[in-house]
Amino acid sequence: MMPDQLLKIDKLNVYHGSSHTLQDIDINISNRPKAILGRNGMGKTTLCSALMGLTKAASGSVFLDQTDISSYSPESRAKTGIGYVPQGRRIFRSLTVIEHLKLVEKKDSRWSIEKIFSIFPRLAERRKNMGDRLSGGEQQMLAISRALMLDPKIMIMDEPTEGLAPTIVDDVVELLHSLAEHEIGLLLVEQNISVALEVASDILIMLNGRIVDQVTAEELKSNTQMQQKYLGINFA
Amino acid sequence: MSRTLLLIVVILIILPAFISDFWLNQILTRSIILGIAALSLTFLTTYLGVVSFAQITLAGVAGYTIAYFSPNTTGLGIELPWLFAVALALLFSTLAGAFVGAIAKKSVGIYSIMITLAISMAFFYFTRQNYSIFNGWTGFSGITAPVAFGVSLEDSLVFYYATLLSATAAGYLVVKFTSSPLGLAVQGVKDAARRVRAIGIPTTPVIIAAYAFSGFIAGMSGVLNVWQQERISSFSVGLGPTIDLLIIAVIGGMRHPLGAFIGAITYVLIDTFVIDLFSRDRFNMIIGLVLLFIVMAAPQGILGSFLSAQKRIRKYDNNAIKRKIKNDCEI
Amino acid sequence: MPLTDGSASNQRVALNLKGVTRRFGSFVAVDNLNMTIKTGERRAILGSNGAGKTTLFNLITGDFPLSEGSIEIEGVESSTLPTHKRIQAGLRRTYQHALLFDSLSVRDTLLLAVVGIHNKWPLFYPLKKNSKYHEKAEALAKVAGLSSKMDVLVGALSHGQKRQLEIGIALSGDPKIVLFDEPAAGLSPAERPVLTELLLSLPKKLSVILIEHDMDIALETSNIVSVMHNGKHLLEGEPEEVVHSDIVREIYVGKRQ
């Protein structure tokens, strides 16, 4: 069974120079997938990168599976069980698709190269292509696969469906659903509301570096006022 | 910054009254001349994103031009009025800069280091092997600074002020250039050359213009250098001075024109006095250690460390911006 | 809601692609593609990931050379023209991966875009404080929603803000044809209607090609839709018609829509 508190973020603060990008972030993630929504430039990516240890936090702590990983290096965090799909994909330009997968291949992982190829047949077709010679969508699939192969306890995904064709978004959504079956936690940053609502059970709203509200997906779906307030949209 | 700058200039103007001829000549004037050359490098590095090892070559082109067209004791060359010689020297160094740019236009980063290094080495070996124009290994000697508009530039004080004036002009030109649209385009090429083309600006002329401009600045230093040294030879354009220039640029800091000069004076002081202060047989080890220390301790160079702290506060003062975002977002 | 009637055949041709082909080694990314964009036309290109859409844009702008075929811009054969000449002829684009000048401020970036379009050769002397270029840059920033970020370095913008800046640059000067490569990707839901608004408000005589996976935006802003598949131009037609065709449902739209 998944622990109740897979990832616990406690009063996390991040600065860029003198600007206070993340302010007292508190988040608890258990077995229910959570999504963060928010307008551009609110600090979502900064949060992901701080969780991964790539951006230095000024204060606050992060626990993964009861372990305090606040002082861990990015590599230790990855080893402890965080899978990271960064915004902008960050594919290695001089590795081929298959080399990307070989790089992170592990013996006792639940995810094998074959399994990945069966989820994303397009990657199998392009297996010998260099990273920078893939289409945007192909890169996105590869970035997700790369993180999965590490067999993480929790996935942090920063806009994983950006640039994907609708059919492939379907595949990704399916995949995200199946994460739960594999008992993998999920923190999802999304701009595609329908994906977020379909995958996550809880929605966090981020505004100017703060988590300003937390609602269930059901609530947000039905509450147009809330949508208007936080997301500035109307569902037709 | 501008107030500090003014202060520095004032100090530099009155300084000769307080220091010996040696300090004036061998430390201050020499530093400023090296600083101008380093400025041509920091300009290219900061704004075009290339590390050029050819700046000493470009300075050398100007230097050799002066030597060839001035009275010298080598018995080679044609005598011209000094103004012509200077004009030719700057013209040639600018053209040489454009030529280097045309060759290196596709190279960035490490590759630019290499291609410019290759160019400078080719020039170095050519001057060393050729006797008909460059007088080979030995080069030209006995060149003296001219009498310009009634005052002799051989006078160390006059020469110092001429050098200071040139340096100020060079700094001014660089600042103006970089804030012009062409200068912005140069910076654009550094970040994303493809995008520069995609906003309708051809990149090749921009790159060539940047190199040519750096050639002009390097040429200024080349002219002054021959007048000060009263000589030039293949050694003046060899690997040693080339690496020295890089050292100067990096230890001084690349972000601001002043960095080049701070680097130069630091370098000249170390170069001149370390042998006195420490064991004379191991002075190179001391120079290496000092260099290592500066490079490691001051990431942005001596000036850069100071400046970047200032700049960060100014550029990223996001408080005001954030307030605005808040207004935009609040419904 | 179509903006112009795509069927009018006497309209001028903005862009004409004939037999356009691009190979990478043995792989054919764009395969013998024919397409005619009329002046004022709003065309959306749909196609799965890797179908060759971005490559097509790169061919039109000259970022990549053609392997075969020809490209006419405003009736001028442009297959071998360098990129900047095509831009000066009125072509504009955004990049799917924001391709920007990280060390310039937003203001300088837009200034450069404005100056670049207006002059054959960028000026050597600095611009005056309140030149006409500055005004134009301000206007572009407003369109892109970045007025408050004018003095921020582009490198410090968030992902979405960079995408907005891409759009600003693409609208500089007096464009005739604009190629948008997934402009909505990375934009927050709040920004999307703004984008839609913007696309709809573009001058009528402007021709637009839009690559977009957000079907709502694509369908709302286009009057003709092309579908690419494996580098080929599979079909074109009225938006509703195309989207509801079985083949497009299968290879692109999927079941959730």
Add this chain to the structure above:
Amino acid sequence: LSQPILAADKIKIGVISILEGAFASLGQDGVRGAELAFKEAGGKVAGMDVEIIVMSSDASPDSAVNAARKLIDHDNVDIIIGPLSGSEGIALRDLSKGNKGVTFVNGSSAAQDATFREGSDNFFRFGGDGAQWMAGVGTYAFEELGYKKVAVVAEDYSFPYTQVLGFMSEYCAAGGRVPKKFWTPIGTKDYSSVVYSIPDDVDAIFVALGGADAVNFLTQYDQAGGDKPIIGGTITIDQSILDSKGPFKKLLIGAPAGTPTVSDYEGKEWKEFTASYLSNFPEGMTSPTIFAHHYYMAGKAVLLGLEQVDGDLSNQHKALRASLNNLEFVTPTGGTMRLDENRNGIIDNFVTEVYEREDGSLGNRVLKLVSNVNQTMGQDPTAFRAIGAVSRENPSCP
């Protein structure tokens, strides 16, 4: 005002030598030579203390000039001893013309032009130039060894040009022929293509290469099965090369060469000099090199000159200069050093041969002493001058 300013109870002497890069160990030996002269004098001259300030150059004229300027302007030295290499010498000669208040005494730099053309009246050389150092070799090679044709392999800069001139002016005059000269860039590592280009019909090879270049050429010549005898330039058989480590050395055994400095010279004065050198510098070479020898002579000349004028440096060293011009002293090789009208030394030169010592190390022994070699090598000055400045093509006798 015309009173000599004797208030200064100290004479400051600057020494410029190469203390970095490939020549560093040679340069250090040069400094040892100068220091030895002052040590032997007890660090005093004419009752005044002598202060020595050493500066390093890097073999480039520019660095030599910078070093000299620092010594003159900052350290206020009265006399400069140095530099080590040819082009540096010419540069300092030029510098001396604008600094009449300082006396320049050449170290070991051996470019002909430093004194021969455009000399400067405050630049002295108590030693020979590269051509003088070859005196006797050309005649010896042609007459004693019977070599009718010789190929030349030399580095491509002024010092080897001068050495080749010294060798060829005698050798060609004696009737020998030099069908081919190979000028190789200094620092060449791989001479194999030169090795295979040497004509088969020459009787010997004149090698004027220094340091690692000599070692590399000789090794590769041997490996290619080359068997022509070698004639050495001065620095090719210098002790610094004979002391180098490696199997190439056997090739040099028996090679004749010309040099003013013979490490194993049996003369009394040399033995004394060597003993003094070794006791003062246990960390030095196994015997003084040509550089120690020449810097020593420079130091010695300065001391003798100062002693003669009682430290009077007034009036731009007028008295000192006069005394230097007329100075005569016994050199470490037992000869008498004096200057010609160009302020260049008239020297004793040796034709030597490399031999294996009992302990297996190599040394030089004297075959012939050539006395009173002047800068025109005993030829008529106008005729010698007419040969013109040395270059790759000049002289020539194919």
Add this chain to the structure above:
Amino acid sequence: MKLFFIVFLNGLTLASLYFITACGFTLIFGLMRTVNMAHGVLLLLGAYIGYEVVEMTGFWVLGIIAGGLSCALVGAFLQAFILGRYQGDELRQTLITIAISIILADFLLWAWGGLTYQISLPEMLQGGIRLPLLNVGYSVVRLTLIGMAIVVGVLLWLLIAKTKLGIIIRAGVDDREMLQALGFEIKKIFIIVFAMGAALAGMAGVIFGSALSISPGTDIQFLLSSLVVVIVGGMGSVGGAALGALLIGLAEQYGLAYAPTYGVVFTFLIMVTVLAFRPQGILGRAEQ
């Protein structure tokens, strides 16, 4: 005509030597993007240590191993304590390695003096043999160099292209942060790579000191030739380095044989020409 062929063979053997000396450089420079200006001085260090060991034990191979090991240690130290924290800051690393090379070179001068050293070869590699067709003597060790170059080259290529370490290194060059985020301890990996590159340099130094000779100043020549070879060939490409070495080796030897005056100039002009048309080198991969 005979000369032409001999010069070709000379060029080939010289190219082999250049290739061997450039290998450590390609590894560090091509994979880590560290412009290791201390490469030459590492070679020199390896050569001196190799010399001492060969003199002491009489075993040439032992000298090579000792030269390699000692340089590996120095390299690991440099990367771990000095260079590592500036990974990605190419210019600063360049400067730091310049400083290190100044310091080390002075140290070597101090420890071993300014004399020229040659390392004694084992009996079977000494001297020359007669070449059958050309009928001239030729150095045995030079011929052996060709074989050594091939072995080193193939091993290196396998390492880079075929092993997981190779993949990791290339990924690390592309995006260090991302590689960290995938759980790789990039610092350790780079230390290993640097040590390997330095070891190659040290071993090459011993070989060089045996085939030719070493002395102060040789370090700069090593550095320049390695730079030229790697850049002309294409960074990180073993085949490219081989090609670059061949081009430069041949140019140098033909230059020396037929146009000694401007031979060196030609070498650099070749480099300029190659880079003007292919900035990434003959076999290098374009940056964008």
